[in-house]
Amino acid sequence: MIELYETQRAMRGLRKAALQRGVIAILDVGTSKIACLVLRFDRTDAFVEGEDIGSMAGQAGFRVVGAATTRSRGVRFGEIDAMAETERAIRTVVQAAQKMAGVRVDHVIATFSGARPRSYGLAGSVELDGQQVTEEDIGCVLASCDVPDYGAGREVLHAQPVNFALDHRSGMIDPRGQIGNTLSCDMHMLTVDASVIQNLAYCIKRCDLELAGVASSAYVSGTSALIEDEKELGAACIDLGGGTTGLSIFMRKHMIYADTVRMGGDHVTSDISMGLQVPMTTAERIKTFYGGVYATGMDDRELIDLDGDSGDWEHDRRTVSRTELIGIMRPRVEEILEEVRARLDAAGFDHMPSQQIVLTGGGSQIPGLDGLASKILGQQVRLGRPLRVHGLPQAATGPGFASAVGLCCFAAHPQDEWWDFDMPVERYPARSLQRAMKWFKDNW
Amino acid sequence: MQQMTRRADPAPSRWAYKVQRMWLTPSFRTGLRVGLPVVAVALALGVYLGNEQRRTDLFASVEAVKRDFQERPEFMVQTLAVEGANEKTQKAIEELLPASFPLSSFDLNLGELRDQIREIDAVKDVSLQIRTGGVLQVAVDERVPVALWRGPEGVEVIDAYGVRADKLSTRVERPDLPLIVGEGAKKNVTQALELIAAATPIRERVRGIVRVSNRRWDLVLDRDQRILLPEQGAVHALERVIALAQAKELLARDVAVVDMRLADRPTIRMTEIAHKELLRVRGHKAED
The missing domain is CATH 3.10.20.310 (membrane protein fhac)
Known part of the structure; x- marks a missing residue:
């Protein structure tokens, strides 16, 4: 647990340094595309006195000065599969974004969608003896949460306090300064496969960049696609990506659950490719131009040419009606949504007071998807597009960029995490002084 | 026919990526834009002027061009x-x-x-x-020479302000100029000249004028005669002496000093011989 605390603190330090320098890059490593945004922070409105919600909050004004996208390579199910390929793709996109921004970036905040995230709810409490709640008490109560055994080879990606309770008053956002006897907290912890983070960190290091933060794609797309009311009242964000479909549940402005379905738009494409006997690129093009999930009588008469260059005239001159295409796509989309439904049920989403569902991600652009989703997921379904941020090019405002834009918000207004609070002194290992001495010896 | 072409990899090579990042570094750009020309020029100059022969040649040619221009x-x-x-x-x-x-x-x-x-x-x-x-x-x-001044270093010609205009070996070289002697005489040349001018009637007999105690003047005549003048009204006293001399031939007599220092009581001191002669004429015996 200590190691995690240290590494996350180190990344937080890097992020602070990057904000000080004013330039930071956002990297969304997806299955179908890799997006990079370069943000410039202006320090003029950096800190508003008296509005320090979190340790890093208040780093307000930022502007996107560089944006680039490239086709992803070597990524499967949101995880890095062929490292050299992915490294090249990251290099391409970072170079293009740097060129557009005209500045060199050294710090990168990355997000990825795979790695089998798993949510845990943690609870902890400390006795206060009628004292005022201080920042150290919050550190103590966070440290007192009993961490479950999440298994070897897993790593904590997020650990956010979602609720504080003082004696019998629950639902506090910020208990500091209040007086009570018992302070207890609920914490949401998200763990992922450690190897995926390691691979990503290695790839980014090979590109001469420093990893200043990692976030889950489901979480960040939720922060950008949901509006404030939905986050407050309770909503689920479903990010239909290329290789995975991320889902995150928000309530009272905190993420309380996140999960991933390992199916996405690429599976629809491969179904089309197999069903119509066309290459993947053609299938992708047909899907984006003619795809849908509801067939009408008109679609029987709309014939799609399946161009090919095999040399066989009969094979190259086939046509297929749009109804047939929809017939191939719909079962797969239904399967994905049903899997999402199962995950939401497992999380207890049907007990939430508000059951708003927001579809985002590149896959949400399939025409008629909202109708199909409302049949499977519930009545309150809408299509979500990411927030508007300063300087974002028009090409990067679609729902496919929800996680990239969400990561910008994450960089500018990070949620308080466990490691943002100082750990209580008695929890520090006794060797810390020795470690400090060793650090001195190593560095001088 | 299916073309067996491979599309070019859009990814930059590691080196291209590194170089682009290097170019985006502000300090590197500044160094290249400013530092490199400075270093190049300095290096070229250093190499060229490192040779002794070339350095002297260069300076000589610069000097020659300068001389050419100046000697037009x-x-x-x-x-x-x-x-x-x-x-x-x-x-x-x-x-x-x-x-x-x-x-x-x-x-x-x-x-x-x-x-x-x-x-x-x-x-x-x-x-x-x-x-x-x-x-x-x-x-x-x-400078207009008006007088001669005899000091410890010899005879000098001075102008009206007492500033040296020339040096002489003997007084005889400039007989036309009056001689002034004594401490503080140089600073009061005008007074001396006024007295000399007043003494024009006895011009041939004046040998010089002496400043006494940086306070008053003595007019020295030949035959070791002196006219002691007061501090105030020296010209008037001198005129009185000259009038006496012209009326009673005072200065032609055997007088050593005419003392005019007290205006109420002008005094005359006779020479030793004249004194004895006077005693003899009055019938006194010689003392010794």
């Missing part, structure tokens, strides 16, 4: 014209000037030259000017 006929000074100086001063000025004409005007430091000429005793002020036609004009304002 427009800038040459051919002759010297001295105005307002007597022969002796003119000779001294010519000695001070650089030896040979023609001379480039760039080599003449007129300010320094003026200061040097001013050092000459006889020169009160001087202005130097290089006129068209290559003439160095020296306009000298000479």
Whole structure:
């Protein structure tokens, strides 16, 4: 647990340094595309006195000065599969974004969608003896949460306090300064496969960049696609990506659950490719131009040419009606949504007071998807597009960029995490002084 | 026919990526834009001037071009014209000037030259000017000698302000000028000149005028006669003595000192011989 605390603190330090320098890059490593945004922070409105919600909050004004996208390579199910390929793709996109921004970036905040995230709810409490709640008490109560055994080879990606309770008053956002006897907290912890983070960190290091933060794609797309009311009242964000479909549940402005379905738009494409006997690129093009999930009588008469260059005239001159295409796509989309439904049920989403569902991600652009989703997921379904941020090019405002834009918000207004609070002194290992001495010896 | 072409990899190579990042580094760009030309120029100069022979050649050629320009006929000074100086001063000025004409005007430091000429005793002020036609004009304002002053170092010619205008070996060289002697005499030349002027009737007998105790004047005549003048109204006292001399031939008698220091009681001291003679005439026996 200590190691995690240290590494996350180190990344937080890097992020602070990057904000000080004013330039930071956002990297969304997806299955179908890799997006990079370069943000410039202006320090003029950096800190508003008296509005320090979190340790890093208040780093307000930022502007996107560089944006680039490239086709992803070597990524499967949101995880890095062929490292050299992915490294090249990251290099391409970072170079293009740097060129557009005209500045060199050294710090990168990355997000990825795979790695089998798993949510845990943690609870902890400390006795206060009628004292005022201080920042150290919050550190103590966070440290007192009993961490479950999440298994070897897993790593904590997020650990956010979602609720504080003082004696019998629950639902506090910020208990500091209040007086009570018992302070207890609920914490949401998200763990992922450690190897995926390691691979990503290695790839980014090979590109001469420093990893200043990692976030889950489901979480960040939720922060950008949901509006404030939905986050407050309770909503689920479903990010239909290329290789995975991320889902995150928000309530009272905190993420309380996140999960991933390992199916996405690429599976629809491969179904089309197999069903119509066309290459993947053609299938992708047909899907984006003619795809849908509801067939009408008109679609029987709309014939799609399946161009090919095999040399066989009969094979190259086939046509297929749009109804047939929809017939191939719909079962797969239904399967994905049903899997999402199962995950939401497992999380207890049907007990939430508000059951708003927001579809985002590149896959949400399939025409008629909202109708199909409302049949499977519930009545309150809408299509979500990411927030508007300063300087974002028009090409990067679609729902496919929800996680990239969400990561910008994450960089500018990070949620308080466990490691943002100082750990209580008695929890520090006794060797810390020795470690400090060793650090001195190593560095001088 | 299916083309077996491979599409080019859009990814930059590691080196291209690194180089692009390097170019985006502000310090690197500044270093290249400013530092590199500076280093290159410095290196080239260093290599070129590192050779002793080339360095001397370069300096020599620069010097030659400079000389060529300075020795153009427009800038040459051919002759010297001295105005307002007597022969002796003119000779001294010519000695001070650089030896040979023609001379480039760039080599003449007129300010320094003026200061040097001013050092000459006889020169009160001087202005130097290089006129068209290559003439160095020296306009000298000479001191007007009015008296001679005999001090420990010898006889000097002084002007009305008491400033030395020349040095003489003997007083005989300038018999036309009156002689002034004594401490503080130089500072009161005007008073002395007034007294000399008042003594015009006995001009042939005046040998000089002596400042006594930096306070009053003695007029010294030949035959060791002295006229002791008061501090105030010296000219009037002298006129009285001269009137006496003209009326009663006072100074032609055997008088050693005419003491006019007290205006109410002018006193006469006789010589030793005259005193004895007077006693003899009155019938006294000689004391000794």
